[in-house]
Amino acid sequence: MRASATRLSAKPSRTVFYSVAAQWDNLGDIEIRNAALGWVRETSADVIAYSGSMPPAYLAAFDSDEKVRFVSSPVRYQALLWSHLLRRRASIVFAPGPQVFGPSAKAIGKSLVNLINVAAVRASGGAVLAVGRSLRGRGGLARRVEAVVVSVFHLYVVRDTRSAEVLGEDLVNAPDLAFAHDFGESNAAGARTDVVISLRGDRPVGVEGLRKVVGHLRSQGLNPVFVTQVKRDDDQHRDLGHSLNIPTVLWEDHTHLEQLERARGAYAHAGVVLSNRLHALIFGIQHGASPIAVLDLASDKLTSTLRPWVELRVTNPDFDRLDDSEWPSVEILPPVGQVEAEAERARVALADVERQFLRLLDTSKNVSLAEATV
Known part of the structure; x- marks a missing residue:
């Protein structure tokens, strides 16, 4: 300018x-x-x-x-x-x-x-x-x-x-x-084996594809958990949690500040965040979790905002591939320190x-x- x-x-x-x-x-x-x-x-x-x-x-x-x-x-x-x-x-x-x-x-x-x-x-x-x-x-x-x-x-x-x-x-x-915001000091010490999943309630979800991904994550010793960052996503997270036997951190009757702290607590234990919500991905990155974006073909919001600053892996709403590979062939957890370094650069x-x-x-x-x- x-x-x-x-x-x-x-x-x-x-x-x-x-x-x-x-x-x-x-x-x-x-x-x-x-x-x-x-x-x-x-x-x-x-x-x-x-x-x-x-x-x-x-x-x-x-x-x-x-x-x-x-x-x-x-x-x-x-x-x-x-x-x-x-x-x-x-x-x-x-x-x-x-x-x-x-x-x-x-x-x-x-x-x-x-x-x-x-x-x-x-x-x-x-x-x-x-x-x-x-x-x-x-x-x-x-x-x-x-x-x-x-x-x-x-x-x-x-x-x-x-x-x-x-x-x-x-x-x-x-x-x-x-x-x-830097939340590095609040992150859990040691292995971070949770995978936070946060999905828009107004977008279709390939449940069977997600079920296969969840099975693969569990076979790798990882623990999926649904976390609500936008209250209107609660209903879908509740249904998916019940269908896939995954624990949930729902908003329900909590205040905004309470849910903010509960969400941050979940990210502090996560090694990966899987989401089609921009700030769910960034909350995860803030806490050292590797982002996997669920891309809507009609929107470039996630890629145009995040890719200049972090390594962003992507999947689609059917969850059939991770980038161009089958899920079982990909190392899910990031190299130690990679996400923290990217977050610090941002x-x-x-x-x-x-x-x-x-x-x-x-x-x-x-x-x-x-x-x-x-």
């Missing part, structure tokens, strides 16, 4: 506007939004975070303090944003995750609102930042509008290699923000982004964007 000679306001009273609203039942959404919020909280800024319809248990899973104020009303949030920016007291950070643009009037309207907001904040001297984004969409006009929105940002970082192709622009790429790459992010956002310093912008 082009550098700018504009300077950020050095006033410490500037407030950062952010959003934590996402899928209320998805631990991955909490993980990445909490990571970005943590970066913001390293500065001197107060935070006004849009929460929408997120339930209290969802919000309780975030690391927040008295400097973070949750606002559920979109009208109130927008009014507060403009009240602050008219007094030159606003910066804005777009939450990590997917942004889908398209040719519909509603989608283009949303992009135009984003453009007005970020242009106004930047004109007022505030920082306009986005990290961990993922762009998907279609339509010539929609793409051009979104490209203009992206061009206004001081820092705009995507988490995958596909986003730049979709937008038709050069974009900065870095790992997904879930890689920011964390180092994110740390570089974080330093740029903080130089731009820390309102207690007089920072030149020409020095700090990618």
Whole structure:
């Protein structure tokens, strides 16, 4: 992105506007939004975070303090944003995750609102930042509008290699923000013989193929376990666990924070994670488990996000092959230390982004964007 000679306001009273609203039942959404919020909280800024319809248990899973104020009303949030920016007291950070643009009037309207907001904040001297984004969409006009929105940002970082192709622009790429957390010290010592399986409840599963894989894993002394990271996957995990005689870590009536800790506990004992959910794979990688992606042919989300940073093996929803080989011919567990080294490389790459992010956002310093912008 082009550098700018504009300077950020050095006033410490500037407030950062952010959003934590996402899928209320998805631990991955909490993980990445909490990571970005943590970066913001390293500065001197107060935070006004849009929460929408997120339930209290969802919000309780975030690391927040008295400097973070949750606002559920979109009208109130927008009014507060403009009240602050008219007094030159606003910066804005777009939450990590997917942004889908398209040719519909509603989608283009949303992009135009984003453009007005970020242009106004930047004109007022505030920082306009986005990290961990993922762009998907279609339509010539929609793409051009979104490209203009992206061009206004001081820092705009995507988490995958596909986003730049979709937008038709050069974009900065870095790992997904879930890689920011290091759980190495919490991992189980010694042999890690569990295989975490976490599957989307809205996708077909080749049960007989999975049954054969489970039998092969057990013949190798490995212990499959179903782990729910998205609450709506509970029903399928429960049914598959019963059918295949596999233990489960279901969400059920647990709070978001409780299920987050239970899931992490399962990954801490895993040598492999088998999933078609992006953040199930990353949670596993965080804890040293080798990722095996169950690929949906209609989506490149998993490969475009993970393959720049880790060795990713793949299978299909029928589980008939692992990469191009039969399951029995493949060494399931990774070489000792391989996954940990890949996870550390991703964390180092994110740390570089974080330093740029903080130089731009820390309102207690007089920072030149020409020095700090990618």
